[in-house]
Amino acid sequence: MRYLEAGKRHTVRFTLNGRAVEREAEPRLLLSDFLRQHLGAFGTHVGCEHGSCGACTVRVDGKAVRACLLYAAQVEGKAIETVEGLATPDGLNALQAAMQKHHGLQCGFCTPGILMSLSQLHAEEPDADEARIRDVLSGHICRCTGYHGIVQAALDVFGKD
């Protein structure tokens, strides 16, 4: 049994955007804080810290999940993807470019999480319709846009392959 004692640091190994990472973490350390404070990956934002707002959404083994409801210790051996991994050598990826084009963000606080959810949806359901896109976006709170621009951005990318 893997048993990690409270108050002590334990080695955690995983990949972050394809790069192998090995760091120490206490059991109580949230994945969201691990990414930001220990790995300097500030792209993942921290909002409510109880799973409601969606700002901290990252992909773990392909699934978009809340980083504030996972502990660093739980991602041992897993593949983590964050917003830092989305851009291509040529610049923004299609979803990011569409968000820019359709004014899918203003302050940008919710954007990294939304991009990670839409990334999984696009990978699994590239023809998802507006209702499905809105259903997935319901797991994110955006206080700037009224969501219209975000939905338009997604519609610009989905159903195009």
Add this chain to the structure above:
Amino acid sequence: MKPAAFDYACPDNLDEALALLADRGDRARVCAGGQSLGAMMNMRLATPDVLIDIAGLRELQAIAVVDGAIEVGAAVTQDALLRWPELVVRQPLLARMLPWIGHYQTRQRGTVCGSLAHADPSSELPLALALLRGEVVLRSQRGRRVVAAADFQTGMMATATADDEMIVAARFPVAQAGTASAFHEVAQRHGDFAIVAVAAVGDKHAIRLGVGGVADMPGVIDLTWPVADAALNDFAWALGGADDQHATARYRRELVRRIGRRVIEEVGDALS
């Protein structure tokens, strides 16, 4: 909004998990998806000494039809059950209700049994289990016991699970031929906690109605056709809802009457 310190245990099999519970069950919490417990721990409403992570246990990953019920292992996520190809045929009511649980992102971690263990009064799965008269399978080093839904949830966020026990599976009876079901919910935002959720299953003789979000735990009533407004009104009052920051008791009663009527009509239409 950070959890208090805890030991993190990741048992290799169910026996190791049960041994840990037998030894330290009074200060341990079992965690599968952690979508409710994690939030509780971040808010320090739960401060276990040891967190037992069962998400990886192979014995708890199965969805199978056993003795007329869909048996869902304790590590099965809500998303995995929703994607189970047989679900819409075996129990269409669950297929209707699952998309209302949390969000796309939380359903991919959150488990079916975890939601039952959390026993939130406004949750969809305790309502489904109560309405369908399902069962919960508990294990400890002392043995295995199967508890009926009506005996499992004992109040708001309270269940009959003993300190040394854990849920290993939930059993939802498969839909019978000649029955129909319906579900509707009102929440502030899709995926938020239900202000009122109403589910029903019926045949040509009778209809059973279940309501979540109003009382400490789901309320269920058996009614015969035709269902009179007075019967629905009596049920709305009998649930005994209270005012809170989301809605008044009066508004909740009105929702029970209105959504209840809509759900009853849907079941009736599907049967005719």
